[in-house]
Amino acid sequence: MIELKSVSKTYKTAGGTLRALEDVSVEIGAGMAWGFIGLSGAGKSTLLRCVNLLERPDSGEVLVDGEDLMRLSVKELLRRRQKIGMIFQHFNLLHNCTVFDNVSFPLAVARVKKDQIKVRVLRSLDVVGLADRARDYPAKLSGGQKQRVAIARAIAMEPKILLCDEPTSALDPQTTATILEYLKKVNVGMGITVVLVTHEMEAAREVCRTVSVLERGRLVENVDMGCPHISPRSVLARHLFGNGGGI
């Protein structure tokens, strides 16, 4: 369960201040697949990064399972982050580490025992179908494979939540479909809450139950993708969904 309450964030830029988030509130139930969509600069990535406090809001509350992360000590916060996985647009693998060492990275950070690490890394790599690439360096992998390694890295920690920051934006349509399949597997098969930031409607449609539409730092509306007839009210949402498009 993730609750963002009246989250606001302002950046100081050379040309003045930029209101990245204005009074955004969302409640994401455990096990949900939730999307944040909007045009670039809408604040969706900033909002996502507020969930694990990579970005600290100026005001508001960030509650994960009822606990206000903003009130935790640094040490406590680092512990909580271990249970919130994250994947990125550019995969963010360590180039000088093998696939195995990339997946074991969060486990090593959390000081998991060596024999345990081996078991969990191989199990995670198995989930994404890359167990045979454990000894390779990322340079030998395709973009899609790199993102699968990143997914394995995230699930190796057995997180409750997986944050996805534009995970398919650097990939071709075919590879995108594969990655989205894995995200669904993580969500439905493993019961992990998935929060997906994307500007691609198709990706959100594929994975998410509910989508929050963001525009210039504000949450415009939440759209239930489960309805047979999606009827977004806002102009932006209608534009993003393509004329209120039925699925």
Next chain:
Amino acid sequence: MTGRIIELAPQINKALLQTFYMMFWTLGIAAVAGIPLGTLLYLIRPGSVMEKRGIYLVLDALVNIVRSFPFLILMVAIIPFTRMLIGSSLGTSAVIVPLSISAAPDFARLVEQVLIEVDRGAVEMARSVGASTFQIVVRVLYREGRSGIVGAATMISVSFLSYSTVAGLVGGGGIGDFAIRYGYYRYEPQVMIFTVALIIILVQIVQTVGRIVARALDKRI
């Protein structure tokens, strides 16, 4: 020419050993002081992991000040300090003090640059899994920047091989000092040419070894 060189072989040997001795300690001290200092500069620079603008500006200026001293002037300026540390301001060991003081901030600056080049995404990933600053430094920055750090050490070695030739002025010896004493003061151009050739070969070796090690450590391509 060969005869004269063979005649001088013991002196050349001694000079080379002195040079190696100076290089070894200078590089060692520069690394031990420069790597943490460079890391600190990276960490506290504006926009970085633990930004401390004020301290950064002070350290940044300090590094620049030491780096702007011409080596010869620095060597003379810190003679009292050297004497206090080593007990003498003359000799090979005494030269290591100004060499190290000059090399450390150079090394620090290079390390800072290397760490800036490390993919910010990797640092962000490490933060997202709850890595502490120390873990980010050791497990991400040094691992991803290791070939760059080797490159920095190579550059420092080459430029301080050249600085160490000034050592002769305070009785530090070394191969550069040998070249001046025999090649220049005694008008023995063959000896000078031979010594310069020797230094060129030394630089080539340092550079080649550095490149091979850096390449072996770099798995990006």
